[in-house]
Every structure is written in C-alpha cells, then in structure tokens.
Amino acid sequence: MKQKLFVYNTLSRKKEEFIPLNAPHVGMYVCGPTVYSDAHLGNCRTYISFDLIFRYLTLLGYKVRYVRNITDAGHLEGDADEGEDKIAKKAKLAQVEPMEIVQKYTVGFRDVMRILNTLPPSIEPTATGHIIEQIELTKEILARGYAYEVNGSVYFDVEKYNKTQDYGALNGRHLEDLLNNTRNLGGQDEKRGKLDFALWIKAKPEHLMKWPSPWGVGFPGWHLECSAMSNKYLGHQFDIHGGGIDLVPTHHTNEIAQNVAACGKNPATYWMHTNMLTVNGTKMSKSLGNSFLPEELFSGENDILNKPYSPMTVRFFMLQTHYRSTLDFSNDAMEASEKGFKRLMNAYDLLPGLKTSAQSDVDIESISNNCYAAMNDDFNSPVLIAELFECSRIINSVHDGKAKIDEQNLEALKKLMQTFLVDVLGLKSEAAANDELPNVLDFIINLRSEAKKSQDYATSDKIRIGLQQIGFQLKDSKEGTTWTKI
C-alpha cells in the first residue's frame, strides 16, 4: 500500500514514478470518441483501460478529475483539412440534423460504457459546447506568432514552432523525417508548410455546423478542442493525458504544440497510450471493415464467433492483457476468458459461506501486497488477475474442507476480493438467469418431448401448464416446439 506507483510515460519511453502536481488531486484527460458512428470493441478497450487507471488512482486515495471529451464537430473525413466533417456527412446521408447524429451516438456510447461497467468520467465536455474557448485559444496562438490566417482559415505553423520547440517530442521523430515522408496532398495551397494543420477552418456555404469567428464563419480543427477543454477543466498543466496509441503521431503531437504555443507548457506530465485491439493480427478499425460492435459480441451475431459473450467476459478478456500490449481478438480467446471469468466469479460467490478455523493455512497479506505491487507497476492487470486466481484456489480449497482459514485471514480475503475484483477491475457477477433463459427453456422442452414420446402425457401437460402459469406459452408444430413470452 505504501509502495510507489510507476506509470509508463510515452514522452520518456520509460516507467516513471507517479507524482501528482497537486496531490491528492489528480487531473486526467482522455481523448473520447467522435460520435458519428457506433463505438467498436477497439474503442471500448481504450476506455476500459483508462477506467482501470481511474479506479486504481481512486483506490489509492487520489481525488481524480477525469475528463473525457465527446467530439461532436470538427473531425474531418479523409485527407487533411479539406475533407468533410464526419458528423455532417452522416447527417446529410440520413437527412437529419447533425446534432441528431451526435445525440444518437453519444447515447449509444454511454450505454455501451455502462454495460461494460466503466465509471462515468467526472466531466464529459463537447467540442460544440466550447467553440468560444477554441476561438480564444486560436487567438492566443496567433498572437504568439505560431499561426497564420489565410482566407478565413487559421493554420498552425509547425516549422516555425519547431525552431524553438521539439515538435516530434512525443513520437521521437525529427522534423526533417516528417517532412520527407509526408505524402503530398492535393488542395492544400493555403498551407505554408506540409505539416501545418488547421486550428480554424472556413466553412463552405453548404456546411451545416459552423460558427462566427474573428476570421469569418467556420468551425474548429479537430486537435484544438482537446487543448481548449483540458485547459479549461484541468488547467494549463495537469497529470495524465491519455488515448489510443494511434493518436500519438498526429493528434497528441499537435495538441502539445498548440498548448506549448499558447501557454508555453506541455499540458501533461504523463502521456499514456493504450495499444490496439487486433483481429487476425490486424488493427481493428472502421475503415478496414474488420471492426466489431460490442452488441455483436453480446448477441454472438458475427461470423468469427461461435456464440455470444457477456459484457463482463469482454471486460475480463481485455483486462487479462496489459494495456500497452496489442490484444488479438478471437473466438478461442473469448472462450478461454469466459471460463476463467466464471471460475473467478464462482469463487467470489462462495466467499460469504466460508467457515473459519482456529488456524490458517493461508497468508492473505502477502497476496494483497502482490496485488498492489502488480497495479503499482504501470497498472499490470494480468498479474493482478493471476493473484486473484490464487485467491480463488484458496477459496475453493477452504470450501472443500481441504484448507483452513482463520477469521482474520478470511476478513482480509473478503476485503481483497472486494477491492481488486470489484472495485479495481470493475468485474461483477452477471444475472445469468436472463441470458441463460432460452437454454433453460430448451432443456425443459426437450424433457417434455421425451415424455410425449413415451406417451407420458401427464408429465408433458404438467410442464406445458406449469410454464404457462409462469408466463411462457408453448406451441407444438410438426417442426417441433417453440415458446413465446405471454
């Protein structure tokens, strides 16, 4: 408990001791979703990872302000700053207001997050709710000479910035490399440099989401919102800034540049990035068409799945891998996780009924220390889970009368399981009844069919009427028996 916490910092590429700027307060900003379509499993993994981090920091006694934005404007489709706003495009296709798209996918995202048992962030600010802050930030960057205006758009001057600052600090690249290896994009005549990016973009007449600004009617660039909102809610400097590892080279690099240009400071002490979820070794992404929706997993309706998996199985599956490793998704891996998860939860359910002895064969304190040590080592949930399996072995052994535990150790064990299994990993028993109901009914129906076959109609009627009384109607046909809820 008194051990130090170490976190891996992308800036230094090392694990560093976690020292908050203003303990016991901790500020954590995580880049949230762009709400133009459903969140897929890869997106979920990132937010589950930061949920774990949020939960553990809270356990350590920190008062965490966890800010996770909702991007509802400014995120452009396709190349650079010439594409169409993703949300506006979707709205046009569906013939609805952009904010209807935003509402639909925001609600959907929150539902999935709740189903996966992630805690809501402290603040969930939106880009459209902070247009003024973004305009002010753009003015500041212009005033300091790191941006320039062209025809109603404002661009960040990367090469000028790099003269006094290290633009590639986060991903460890030199500007020359970046310049030499950047694809030449068409239609970027307004930009002075290849790497320059938009802070404010002039809106074309047909553009749906636009706001007045000192440079004319337009909308903010994607990277700007995170700088503006982290500034507003966490200050110029805060502790942790996180997101998916794919945000490092562009989004977070630009974000740092904006903050340094405007305020002279890198906003976050620790930059933390979660690795990708892959399918057959390839990154899950919408554009590659290999993305999975959580709902497909919960329903089992996907070609590579043999069956549905519950939300807690999914959560457990993800936590069994360290957040900085890639995680490959497959039916076999899910099946293994499902069994492991059930084993863990079965043991947890046995806990209240355990009998104590005068002596104890087990030492819970050392396991507890191991649990803290695992999490203090850059939130190593796989190692934590291995310790919890050791607990489950102990619980089963005591339950079978093959091991003894005294009162004191049992209390410690209960506390440990509550703390790490429930509070930190965020796992919970699932009301299996509803999920398993169809199987149960099928089983009963089969029993009844057998009774019918042997002309035991007393039994078959008893089953049919009994089920009817508790709300299920059986229907016999040539093809077999089906049921409906009355």
Add this chain to the structure above:
RNA sequence: GGCCAGAUGGUCGAGUGGUAAGGCAGAGGUCUGCAAAACCUUUUACAGCGGUUCAAAUCCGCUUCUGGCCUCCA
C-alpha cells in the same frame, strides 16, 4: 520507402540480468449414482546468429518475420 514497436509452450498472455506468473486446452489422480464443479500432480516455450557478463527471455549488434504510424482512426 522512412520511423517506431513486437516475436515467450497446443493456445491466450505476464515477466527487462540470477531456478520462465496465470487462464484455457491436454494427461494422470482424488471426489462422485452419472455428469459437472472442485482439488492435487503433470507435459515439449523465450524467432535465428553473434557479442557484453560470473550469469541474458531480459542489455548490444545483425538477420528473418509480424504489427503500428507516415491520410481519418481508440
């Protein structure tokens, strides 16, 4: 092509200098009306080649392969 990661048993996946966690699967056993569960035991793993070191999965170099980023991405 450039830059950056990674390669651990049947499988998933921890481990950054000193006897290779854990889950799933497999084998044997205990228990059991059957089955399941549970418990005990157990099996061939550090991509390859060099180097540093008393000692390397771990550090360094080269090779091979895989992935990420370089365009939007969690």
